[in-house]
Amino acid sequence: MLSKKVDTNRPDTPDPDLAPLHASRALNSPVPRYQLADDEMSPRAAYQLIHDELALDGNPLLNLASFVTTWMEPEADKLLAETLSKNSVDEDEYPQTVEIQRRCVNIVARLFHAPEANQYVGTPTIGSSEAIHLGGLALKWRWRTRRQASGLPAERPNLVMGANVQVVWEKFCRYFEVEPRYVPCAEGRYVLGVEEALPLVDGNTIGVVGILGSTYTGEFEPIKELNDALEELNAEKGWDVPIHVDAASGGFVAPFAYPDLEWDFRLPLVKSINASGHKYGLVYPGVGWVVWRDQSDLPEELIFHVNYLGGDQPTFNLNFSRAAGQIIAQYYNFLRLGRAGYTAIMRSLLDLADHLADAIDGTEHFEVIGRGDNLPVVCFRLEDGCRFTAYEISDGLRARGWIVPAYTMPKDIETMTVLRVVVRESLSRDLCDSLVEDLDRVVGRLDRLADQGAEPEPFQARPTGAGPGSPTTGQHGIC
Numbered sequence: 001m002l003s004k005k006v007d008t009n010r011p012d013t014p015d016p017d018l019a020p021l022h023a024s025r026a027l028n029s030p031v032p033r034y035q036l037a038d039d040e041m042s043p044r045a046a047y048q049l050i051h052d053e054l055a056l057d058g059n060p061l062l063n064l065a066s067f068v069t070t071w072m073e074p075e076a077d078k079l080l081a082e083t084l085s086k087n088s089v090d091e092d093e094y095p096q097t098v099e100i101q102r103r104c105v106n107i108v109a110r111l112f113h114a115p116e117a118n119q120y121v122g123t124p125t126i127g128s129s130e131a132i133h134l135g136g137l138a139l140k141w142r143w144r145t146r147r148q149a150s151g152l153p154a155e156r157p158n159l160v161m162g163a164n165v166q167v168v169w170e171k172f173c174r175y176f177e178v179e180p181r182y183v184p185c186a187e188g189r190y191v192l193g194v195e196e197a198l199p200l201v202d203g204n205t206i207g208v209v210g211i212l213g214s215t216y217t218g219e220f221e222p223i224k225e226l227n228d229a230l231e232e233l234n235a236e237k238g239w240d241v242p243i244h245v246d247a248a249s250g251g252f253v254a255p256f257a258y259p260d261l262e263w264d265f266r267l268p269l270v271k272s273i274n275a276s277g278h279k280y281g282l283v284y285p286g287v288g289w290v291v292w293r294d295q296s297d298l299p300e301e302l303i304f305h306v307n308y309l310g311g312d313q314p315t316f317n318l319n320f321s322r323a324a325g326q327i328i329a330q331y332y333n334f335l336r337l338g339r340a341g342y343t344a345i346m347r348s349l350l351d352l353a354d355h356l357a358d359a360i361d362g363t364e365h366f367e368v369i370g371r372g373d374n375l376p377v378v379c380f381r382l383e384d385g386c387r388f389t390a391y392e393i394s395d396g397l398r399a400r401g402w403i404v405p406a407y408t409m410p411k412d413i414e415t416m417t418v419l420r421v422v423v424r425e426s427l428s429r430d431l432c433d434s435l436v437e438d439l440d441r442v443v444g445r446l447d448r449l450a451d452q453g454a455e456p457e458p459f460q461a462r463p464t465g466a467g468p469g470s471p472t473t474g475q476h477g478i479c
């Protein structure tokens, strides 16, 4: 090929696409952080600044603290990118998105065994938190209507739940003026006890919460036992106290891993269920679901009929606008995985959690108190007499990039500190084994420091390429 002369005379102003980005003024001088900048900057510079700053965040892959999905298939990523600009509330404009939402609600309701004879209803939400507020409101409204119809006072509603509830239930009670009645946890019982719950129920109880997958340990609450005991109590007292199941984490685990476990609408008192699509529904953050057994369980007064952009639109959500992408991504998973795919994933996560629990048990420093028998979550605490804390373990792992939280258990057992690993789809067996090696190394290092009477210092990451096993193995007999 014959090449032509290239003109090297450049204009005075450098081509912004050719200017070196990292040495440019935009990136060398401070940017106003908490007030709007006076000047513009190029899209490249703005992107790079934010992109680089976010490198200070933890790595989502190594974030074992969260139940929330950090990986989806490239096809789901593509659909999400294609639908970023869609607002799911624009029903007239995006009727197919609405149809997909309808399909998802039906799939979720049927997955939870909503009786076919019923007119069940449901809605996508931003996550389980919004879903729980909606579920709680429906309980409160139904209770008030029942009380008023019987000529009884309806000023002092209460809600009965385990002290191990996620903070959203406390929020619901505070925001919507419901007295929270917590069933205390006890050493060895980290979820609601039915015997302990029943004495807290009375005629002002709007409902009892059953958690399918406690945030603290991953354990399922005894929802069938609760249903049976509450049925008897209702019959004896003439009450009509229902159950709402908080299946934020377990809603997409139990139907696949434990299909015979009765926790859902198979139980007559379960009137509403929430689940986080963005947890084991395997979608990125931003989607949850709430479904009611029958439309009579969702008081009509709570539904807004909005005449918006050309049509009647019934809504029951706290937010009006919301991104459509995650709803579409949820449908992608339903279609792509089906029952067989979800079952295979849940079984393999539970196997991996079991493997991890065995490995942690094997280190002899920890007592495993949640070993992935329900949710694929491993929860463990240091053996008594240990000379360092769970927080130091968590810090040591963090220096290597792992995010494994240490936290105290709920009231009445708050002196107990535990560590927790949430096993998600993105955690491979290989990565899991690396975590155990690092855990072993952190413990070894803390042991040595304790021997020297020294305060722990920031943990030094093992040079890459070092083999498995800790150089300190054999020095761990102290815990």
Ligand SMILES: Cc1ncc(COP(=O)(O)O)c(C=O)c1O
Pocket (backbone or CB within 6 Å): 067, 126, 127, 128, 129, 130, 166, 168, 211, 213, 214, 215, 246, 248, 249, 276, 288
């Ligand atoms: C049992 C339980 N309920 C509710 C929530 C809140 O869910 P979301 O983060 O989807 O709002 C969580 C979150 O971890 C949870 O574990």
